[in-house]
Amino acid sequence: xxxxxxxxxxxxxxxxxxxxxxxxxxxxxxxxxxxxxxxxxxxxxxxxxxxxxxxxxxxxxxxxxxxxxxxxxxxxxxxxx
Numbered sequence: 001x002x003x004x005x006x007x008x009x010x011x012x013x014x015x016x017x018x019x020x021x022x023x024x025x026x027x028x029x030x031x032x033x034x035x036x037x038x039x040x041x042x043x044x045x046x047x048x049x050x051x052x053x054x055x056x057x058x059x060x061x062x063x064x065x066x067x068x069x070x071x072x073x074x075x076x077x078x079x080x081x
Contacts, residue, residue: 003078005046005061007053011075014051021070022046024060046076 016037019025024045026033038044045060046053046067053075055061068076 002081009052012053016048017070018067
């Protein structure tokens with residue numbers, strides 16, 4: 001069964017926990033790995049833009065669900081494709 005990452009922007013409050021928790025993001029950005037927001041777009045899989053989570057590079061996502069676990073408001077999930 002295949003899954004893809006989905007976001008529910010109406011639930012997001014822009015905390016950025018998902019961006020920092022994502023292992024793909026951490027491997028691509030030293031700022032994210034250090035617990036901060038990225039200073040530039042380096043192909044991160046998920047970002048917060050204008051205060052709302054957004055999938056930036058879906059192809060980079062490994063569907064590990066780390067961002068889902070890090071989200072305190074349930075704004076991120078996986079759905080069957």
